[in-house]
Amino acid sequence: MKFSYNWLNSFFKEDLPQPEKLAEKLMMHFFEVEGVEKKGDDFLLDIDILPSRASDCFSHLGVAGEIAVILEKKVNFPEIESDDGDLESVKVEVENNHLCPRYVLRVIDGIKVGETPEFIKKRLEICGLQSVNNIVDITNYVMLEMGQPLHSFDGEKIAEDKIIVRNAEPGEKIETLDDDKYKLDESVLVIADEEKPIGIAGIKGGKGSEVEEETSLIYLEAANFEAKTIRRTSKKLKLRTDASARFEQGLDPELAEKASKRAAQLFEEYAGGKTVGRVDFYPQKRKPGKLKLSLSNLKSVLGTDIDKARVKSILKRLRLNPKVENDSVKVTVPTGRNDLQLEEDLIEEVGRVYGYENIDPKVPRAALTGPETNYDIFWEDRARDVFKSLGYNEVYNYSFINVKTKKLFGFNDNLIEMENPVSKEYQFLRPSLIPGLIKNVKDNEKKFRNINIFEIGKVFGKENEEKRKLSGLKTTDFRDLKGDMDVLLERLGVGKASYKTIKNKKSFWSPELAEIKVKQETVGLVGKISKDFLKGMKIESQIFLFQIDMDQLAALASEKKQYERISRFPTAVRDLSALVPKRINYEEFVSVAENAGGELLVDVDLFDLYEGEKIPEEKKNFGIRLFFQAEDKTLSKEEINELLEKIISTLEKKSGWEVRKK
């Protein structure tokens, strides 16, 4: 909110500190000053008044009051006492005094509409308001000064000399001062005369009752409206004004009469008016509140001991009329401070005025208990480190997908949709990390030859379920990716996985797709993205991709390690290669060899896989390396050869299998 430095300064006998210095003080004890800007011979201070103080500090007088507290100064502003008589000739009728707790109507006659005095014009301008005429400017001036919005009606135009505050009739229409037309409903509070609405309460005046050049009789409205009603109406009609911005914060009804009187004084001084009298509808006077502050609570919450006299002086400057009784202070809360409702609110007042910078840091005293390890995060981090070592880059993608992606990937059922998406791009919560990763390839493939990326993140499914997934891809080759899976599972202590071919579930997968199984449990999928699918997306790379359920993985992961004695006896190595029919997969093939080799065959490596011109078309060739070792002795040549023969003969018993010994 914009404030004039000179205006603020005018409330004090001695000059305030320079604008920058003042801003610094306000920043440390009140609210953030977002800017200080020189404007002619004045300065504009942009102060971010937060909701807690909007009801009393959307005004120069309110902020001056805060400055007085912080700088230990006195605000110089005359107490306004009203001695205007009650009028019988004009009537104010309020249908629901809950929605309008106070309505002051002051009648001023003999008005001459004309030029505004220079000092008022200048101050309005600094705060961003254009000068209109002396009447409009004075009401705006008082609003900026005291925080109370005011409205002037031309008294001659009010039918039957009666102001009615009521809810609008359904479908009732009003045209505002800006020539905008609104259709109203019962939730909207209007100001009306006997014939029609003449204003939207607390927001904007209506056309037809406004002050014009020849106006001489003014009905000045200074009212108090329920904050919620004004906020809702302003939102519904998409009509926000300086008045509504104040009313929707909840103003002090006590302010209405003071501001009305202040404006009347200015009308008399600068517009030749004469106050005739007023009507004050105020059935339930708001009373100051009572609160108690315990000094020991103050000390305990702030963590510092503030001298009793200092506390009292701060509260006194805040106009809270403190009375110290033993360990506590009783205060009276002014009607304008509806933010002060709890003892904690008082602690904050003392704390901020005293200055948080004056509180020395104290290391908390706490039991020496270490934190609990969060295993979810622990295993995620372990997985990240494994992938980093394997040369993958971690990416973060958006949690949302658009309808195009949804269709493309065939995510048909049960996606969670946003009621109010930021844009169509972000309409659904992602059910999978895969679309994001594939898009990353598209975005990067022109600049990088090989892409290895992974992401750990939440995906969302039916019944608003959230799941953690780990997904990644490589653009090189399937066996590389599978090797990486094995490293991951080994390094997370999950153990060996088996891979079971399955029918592909979604069309973006190639037919070669496998489930990753650990101890009978399916923890994920690994496969290739279909060529046609990538073509459709205009992606040139090939993509090998996995996805793993992070929750399952974390549950299977273990830090346990058991040392296995290293055999003292040498390992013997033999190679063999075998021609087998193409339909035989490696796992089938190698398990035959492993079963035949028994315990002494400790490891088998695939070192060559050949399909091509040099062998029959319906065959493929596996080259494997066999490792033989015993726990308790050195195996003799004869023993090894015997084992090898056994393996070979077992393999050759299979029809169409042919071993070529090396």
Add this chain to the structure above:
Amino acid sequence: MDIEKIEKKALSELEKLDSLDEVKKFEKKYLGNGGKVSEVFKSISKAPEKKRADLGKKANSLKNRLGKGIERKQKELRESAKKEMKRSFDVTLPGKETGLGHIHPLTSVLRSLCNIFEGMGFSVVRGPDIENSWYNFDALNFPKEHPARDMQDTLFIKQEEDLPSEERLLMRTHTSPVQIRYMEKNQPPVKIVVPGRVYRNETTDASHEINFYQLEGLMVDREISVANFKAVITSLIDKFFTGDVDVRLRPSFFPFTEPSFEVDMSCTVCNQEGCSVCSQTGWIEVLGAGMVHPNVLKNSGLNPKNWQGFAFGMGIDRMAMIKYGIEDVRLFYSGDLRFLNQF
């Protein structure tokens, strides 16, 4: 003069030489003008006549043998230098990278923040991304009319049924709901930090994203104070930015804390000289904090008369931007490898 002795000494001296320069010096010393060998020849003239012939022969053979030895040594040294040349490599050639990957900068920042807090005894806990209005707003003392509840700020989930407002599902707008969820299940003392993704209905630009990360902190016990908060947060910022960073608290307002403050740290980019990162103020706003509002404790099932503490929330993206000098928050979610490769 014992010629044999001279020869023996000279040859063993020659054997130890390992550069051509030294061999040259050696040659001059023995075979040069006024060298040892010429001294030998000179001495022959002084010897008795009958020995002269024999001595002359010996001296000649010394001269020959030393000459041959020198030649052999030179050849040997030249060859080994050649071999050395063959074996040597150009140390200025560019290194080959081993292809390690990269951890996302937000992961690194979260990790290092969590590590610092764990060092201070805080447990790391998490909560759901889909929340209901009760946990996201009501329980945190947001008034029913609070503007943060508007459709223009919060992403709501489309639901068929007409639910009471507190049950409406939404994408959490902060990590604070986990304060309530945790305190419902755990009696104080409470010492937690909560990392996580949060969501806002926001038009994206260089400093705004629709999803981003926060780290929430909560410490509740019998006598946890503002002074304690200052100690914890100063220590955190010092450690995270590894330097002598000043921290200041300013008054602020949040529904779920009272008193509330904004925490600034001295600008590490310009050392408070004034720069664009700190908008020329020398201070950077890093987090919002305060003493947990009594209504929040009540809504978590705790009696505010018995317990008090502080809570804070910081933007991780922002911390990372300050730490690494990143000017656009959208880079974090771009998947751009040119960006990610730098971390």
